[in-house]
Amino acid sequence: MKKNLLNKYSLFAQDTFVQPQSKMIGIKKAASNPILHYIIFGVIIMVVLYMAVQLKVLPYSWYGGIIYTAAYSISSIGFCLLMGYSGLASLGTGGFIGIGCYAVYYVTALSGLPFIVSVIAAIVIAAVIGVIVGFISLRIESIYLVILTLGLSEILRNIYMSLSDSINIGTIKIFGSALKTADVMYVIIPVLIIIMIITHNIIVSPTGRAMLAMKNSTAAAQAMGISLLKYRLMAFIICTIYAAISGSMLILRSGAATASSGTSFYALITSLNILAAVIIGGYKSIWGAVFGTFVMYGLNSTILQSIPFFTENPALITIISGVLVIVVVMFYPGGLAQLLQNLKFTFAKWKKKIREDKYGKDIG
Amino acid sequence: MAKILANILPSPANKLALKRKELHWIVSELDSLEEVTSKREQEEIAKIKFSLNKRLNKAAFDACDKNEYVQELIYNKLLSYDVKNYMNHRALNHGLIKKIFKAKRENKPIDALIAEHDKKYDELKIKRAKYVDKLEQEKQRFLAKYTTTSSQDYENLKKELMLEFEQKADGIKKELAAKMQKTRAQLEQKAAKVKEEMAELKKQVPDAATLPDDVLLQVKGLKMYFGGLKAVDDLTFDVKKGEIFGLIGPNGAGKTTVFNCITRFYNATGGDMYFENRQGEVVDLRSFKVHDVILQGISRTFQNVELVKEISVLDNLLVACTREYRSGFWAHLIGLPMVKKEENILKLKAMRILKFMGIEAYANWYAMGLPYGILKKVEIARALMLDSRLIIMDEPAAGLNDTETADLAQTIKRIRDEFNATILLVEHDMKLVMGICDTVCAISFGQMLAIGTPQEVQANQAVQQAYLGAMEE
Incomplete structure (x- = not known):
């Protein structure tokens, strides 16, 4: 109404209210920036952890569950980039995680250098191994590559066992003060958020598109000037580096690890869990990778443990993840990220159905 | 030793390739200059219009006929009230029809149902009447508060603002045109310089063979x-x-x-x-x-369509330009604004080519699920990008x-x-x-x-x- 009258009394009748963007739209635009979402997510996680550790509002087991999820998520995101965007597969995540653990042990705990140096050392070693696997991936593809990386992971694990079977890093100093277990979150969560933002940047950039093109058709990618060598190396280097960073975060939280035990960070079970996490969450989504990791590593200690039924039957907890993998692969090949999108449509359908039940069908 | 050094140091051929890339970007920037300027001009003029209208609003309100204004205000409020309550009426009617059918099936009397319905209907009517009364009071308050002034002030201001607008628009147009000229001259100068350097480098790189002219x-x-x-x-x-x-x-x-x-x-x-x-x-x-x-x-298309299905048609065309970007991996990783700028130039070009192929309507569609004929066209468009x-x-x-x-x-x-x-x-x-x-x-x-x-x-x-x-x- 006001619009009509003002149109009548305004200078330019037609396009008064079309241009330009108002302040509100500007805020909306800023809020739709995905990088801001990652930061907000990080803040929320920090608040939850603070509630669990300092305020004791939430049970303490939440702290361990979420921190482990965050640390493992880093390697899931790398795996997501490798599998969903470059079309390559690997079962070597466990072995690559070990690089980070042992770098922290040798460089920081034994030699006394700063923590950041050990992370850089882990990144350098991981990059070298990534280059090796990347070169191999030019010759070998699909299931054979998976077997090969599995072998490499076992070789790495045996090297760790002969180096030093069980490691204990003791207390680590960061910025001159000893890091307590309760303060680990101030290191791990920011690292996770930075990794998420970096990965997002890669995915939406020309590099991400080139990787997708390579996944879809190697012939077309090469004809468009995309070098398979360069991008496969890149994908594997990113994946191994992320896994190594994730390893150094894990050892920071746990303090000690044993290579010969079947449930250590660098056992085969880790590689399989990360694979399952990425499949559950959605192999083309960063949020999906994080959520899938939560299902694999965090769901048990946060939610399921508070349900008496599961504390009585702990075997059922492992069954849940197995059933989830089967259900997701059968009904939602795009993972839980796809499920969320489908839910939106389903809600719209329900709304329509409820309305029709209440008021009768639309007559026209 | 000399051989190793020659491998490490950039050879004239490599230097030439880099210069070519530079020249290519200068040329594409020159191509998109006019489009970018006209877009900018439209935005600026819209901003001016908006700010001028804002200044006029108060005078316009003073000058407008308050009776007419309040009439329209109340009409609109009532309309939105009716729209909101439409669902209630409909629910009542449909509920009644359903109940009557059910009662007839079970051979029960329907008079009670109709009476109940009428009662509810009356309630709704009373509610609406109350709302109308409230609006009437609002109208009286409004009329008491504001009075209509002469429209002379408004007309004067309007004329003034119109003049101002023309001046400002002219100024912006001239400014942007001058800026465009300046940028164009700069770019052309750059291009000439690069071409000169290229000519010098070309002397050092001999041709592999000679071909007939045609x-x-x-x-x-x-x-x-x-x-x-x-x-x-x-x-x-x-x-x-x-x-x-x-x-x-x-x-x-x-x-x-x-x-x-x-x-x-x-x-x-x-x-x-x-x-x-x-x-x-x-x-x-x-x-x-x-x-x-x-x-x-040399670019090629494939016998079976080989597009990336998970991204849009426009992005598919950009895939062909992967080697064109000056920004490298690190710039992509940090997400520098330079990448966006380059992408925008390439997107303008991609839109031009899609328009040429007659499929610009599909620019933002996912390649997955498009008809085969369109995909074939997209593939040809992709080959044209370079x-x-x-x-x-x-x-x-x-x-x-x-x-x-x-x-x-x-x-x-x-x-x-x-x-x-x-x-x-x-x-x-x-x-x-x-x-x-x-x-x-x-x-x-x-x-x-x-x-x-x-x-x-x-x-x-x-x-x-x-x-x-x-x-x-």
């Missing part, structure tokens, strides 16, 4: 053996500049193998291939890797119906004329080949049967034999 691609004695199988055996032909060259032959004749040799998917067993690239130098194609061929100005001199099309009409094929023939001709490209195509659709090709080359079992105009090839006996079998005497 020849773009020369294939000499091409051989491709797979073990004992001679897929292509001693094939020689020239592709002239600006022509449509058709390669025909029965199934298994080795047409696609020839393509794959030219685009370096196969490493030819023997023979030479010389090509005059985008910069007018003659290069030996055999010295390039498969992913470097596109930089020389201003290639030679476009190689592998069976562009495969899977298209008659109308689409006729459309394709026109498109191919337009591409040749407007993009100054030479086209080399393999096709089984003889109507298309004979209709548009300037030269046709027929091969069979990797060997040349005939080359010449379509009529000559059609009349050739060897070709007829290869297609139709030997004539019995």
Whole structure:
């Protein structure tokens, strides 16, 4: 109404209210920036952890569950980039995680250098191994590559066992003060958020598109000037580096690890869990990778443990993840990220159905 | 030692390639300059309009007829009230109909139902009447608060603002035009400088061979053996500049193998291939890797559509430009604004090409699920993104119906004329080949049967034999 009258009394009748963007739209635009979402997510996680550790509002087991999820998520995101965007597969995540653990042990705990140096050392070693696997991936593809990386992971694990079977890093100093277990979150969560933002940047950039093109058709990618060598190396280097960073975060939280035990960070079970996490969450989504990791590593200690039924039957907890993998692969090949999108449509359908039940069908 | 150093230090050829990239960007920036400026101009003018209107609003409110204003205000409020309550009325009516049907099925009286319905209906009516009363009171309050002033002030202000607008708009237009001129001059200066440097570097890099003036691609004695199988055996032909060259032959004749040799998917067993690239130098194609061929100005399409299905059509065109970006991996990783700027320039170009192909409506659609005919067009558009001199099309009409094929023939001709490209195509659709090709080359079992105009090839006996079998005497 006001619009009509003002149109009548305004200078330019037609396009008064079309241009330009108002302040509100500007805020909306800023809020739709995905990088801001990652930061907000990080803040929320920090608040939850603070509630669990300092305020004791939430049970303490939440702290361990979420921190482990965050640390493992880093390697899931790398795996997501490798599998969903470059079309390559690997079962070597466990072995690559070990690089980070042992770098922290040798460089920081034994030699006394700063923590950041050990992370850089882990990144350098991981990059070298990534280059090796990347070169191999030019010759070998699909299931054979998976077997090969599995072998490499076992070789790495045996090297760790002969180096030093069980490691204990003791207390680590960061910025001159000893890091307590309760303060680990101030290191791990920011690292996770930075990794998420970096990965997002890669995915939406020309590099991400080139990787997708390579996944879809190697012939077309090469004809468009995309070098398979360069991008496969890149994908594997990113994946191994992320896994190594994730390893150094894990050892920071746990303090000690044993290579010969079947449930250590660098056992085969880790590689399989990360694979399952990425499949559950959605192999083309960063949020999906994080959520899938939560299902694999965090769901048990946060939610399921508070349900008496599961504390009585702990075997059922492992069954849940197995059933989830089967259900997701059968009904939602795009993972839980796809499920969320489908839910939106389903809600719209329900709304329509409820309305029709209440008021009768639309007559026209 | 000198050899190692020569490998590490940038060679003149590498320097030349870098200069080329620079020149390419300067040229594309020059191309998109006008579009960017006009967009900017529209935005600025809209901003001015908005701010001027804001200044006028108060005067307009004072000048407007308050009776008319409040009438409209109240009408609108009532309308929105009715719209909101429409669902309630409908629910009542439909509920009544349902209940009556149910009661009739069970042979129960319906009078009570109708009475109940009427009661509810009356309640709604009373509610509405109350709302109307409230609006009436609002109207009185409004009229008491504001009075209508003379419209003279408003008219004066309007005239003043209109003048101001014209001045400001003129100023902005002039300013932007001057800015554009300045940028254009700067870019042109840069381009001239780069060209000079390139000319100097070019003297240090000798051509691989010399070609006749009108020849773009020369294939000499091409051989491709797979073990004992001679897929292509001693094939020689020239592709002239600006022509449509058709390669025909029965199934298994080795047409696609020839393509794959030219685009370096196969490493030819023997023979030479010389090509005059985008910069007018003659290069030996055999010295390039498969992913470097596109930089020389050869782009290709595929027999089966090979697009990235998970991204939009526009992004698919950008994939072709992966090698064009000046920003490297680290810039992508941090997400520098430079990447966005480059992408915007490329997007403008991509939109131009999509418009040329007549599929700009599909720019933001996912490639997954689009019809096959459109996907074929997208693939041709992708090949056009890099201003290639030679476009190689592998069976562009495969899977298209008659109308689409006729459309394709026109498109191919337009591409040749407007993009100054030479086209080399393999096709089984003889109507298309004979209709548009300037030269046709027929091969069979990797060997040349005939080359010449379509009529000559059609009349050739060897070709007829290869297609139709030997004539019995």
